Structures are given as C-alpha cells and as structure tokens.
Amino acid sequence: MNDKKKEQGQLSRRDFLKMGVSALSFVALLEVGGASLLFMRPRSGDGEYGGLVSAGAVDSFSPGSVTEFPDGRFYLVRASDGGFLAMYRRCTHLGCNVKWEVEQNRFFCPCHASSFNLLGEVENPPAPSALDTFAVHINESQVVVDTSRIQNRDGFAPEQLAYG
Numbered sequence: 662m663n664d665k666k667k668e669q670g671q672l673s674r675r676d677f678l679k680m681g682v683s684a685l686s687f688v689a690l691l692e693v694g695g696a697s698l699l700f701m702r703p704r705s706g707d708g709e710y711g712g713l714v715s716a717g718a719v720d721s722f723s724p725g726s727v728t729e730f731p732d733g734r735f736y737l738v739r740a741s742d743g744g745f746l747a748m749y750r751r752c753t754h755l756g757c758n759v760k761w762e763v764e765q766n767r768f769f770c771p772c773h774a775s776s777f778n779l780l781g782e783v784e785n786p787p788a789p790s791a792l793d794t795f796a797v798h799i800n801e802s803q804v805v806v807d808t809s810r811i812q813n814r815d816g817f818a819p820e821q822l823a824y825g
C-alpha cells in the first residue's frame with residue numbers, strides 16, 4: 662500500500678513529518694549560525710574603538726594637554742612641542758583602565774598603583790612597559806586616530822609623535 666502511494670506521488674504521514682522536522686532544523690541552524698556570526702564579528706565602526714576616530718582640529722588641543730576619548734578608549738596627548746600621541750588607556754600590567762590625574766601630571770592605575778608620565782612612560786611599577794599607542798594621522802589639520810591596531814612599545818621615542 663505504501664509503495665503504491667509513493668508510486669502515485671503521494672507522501673505518507675511519516676515522510677511528511679520527516680520533511681517538516683528537517684526544514685525546522687535547517688531554519689534553527691541558520692538562526693544559531695547568524696546569531697553567532699553577529700556576536701563574533703569584530704567591532705570596527707568608525708568613531709569608536711576598533712576604527713578610525715576623528716579627534717578634532719589640531720588647533721583645538723593646546724600643547725601639554727591630555728584629552729580623553731572614552732569611545733575610542735584612548736587619551737590624546739599633545740606634547741609641549743606640538744606633537745600628538747594617542748595612548749591606549751589599558752594598563753600594561755593587568756589591563757585596568759588608567760586615569761589621567763591633572764594635579765599629579767600623571768596617568769594612574771587604580772588596581773596596583775602603577776603610574777605613567779605624560780608620554781606614557783612607567784614612573785611607578787609594577788607596569789612592565791609604557792602605555793601602548795595608536796597611530797595618529799593628521800589630515801587637513803584634523804587629528805584622526807586609528808584604533809584598529811595596538812602598538813606596543815618599551816618606552817617613549819620622539820618618532821612616536823605625529824605632527825601636522
């Protein structure tokens with residue numbers, strides 16, 4: 662009887678249920694796969710950490726200033742000679758966020774009390790190295806920081822500064 666129905670192009674109830682379960686499984690797999698891809702995708706939107714951050718006009722930063730960019734996770738320092746340095750706010754010891762302390766003229770890590778000078782050099786351990794940096798580009802008098810790649814360094818060197 663079953664064979665007869667198949668020969669006639671009709672589906673048995675069992676075949677119909679199998680097809681339904683297979684189709685639902687496929688849809689569920691697509692949803693799980695799509696959600697996983699969205700979750701794992703790197704954040705690389707411009708204007709925030711992982712992308713290009715437009716900091717503003719060169720002239721809006723006075724020499725010797727420190728400006729925090731929370732969305733970009735960095736501090737933009739303008740050195741006394743006018744050069745720019747963008748420093749990742751993550752402490753090089755165990756990764757806590759450092760804070761700029763104006764009165765002490767230093768970056769301070771609240772976790773284990775490391776401190777760094779204006780150019781990110783270690784003043785007080787246990788931090789093992791200077792604060793990491795991001796590349797700074799100056800285009801048509803606008804400061805742009807590329808937060809897509811972290812640059813490690815042992816200490817400060819003048820060629821790390823960017824000029825307009």
Ligand code: FES
Pocket residue numbers: 752753754755756757770771772773774775786787788
């Ligand atoms: S994480 Fe900054 S000093 Fe330990």
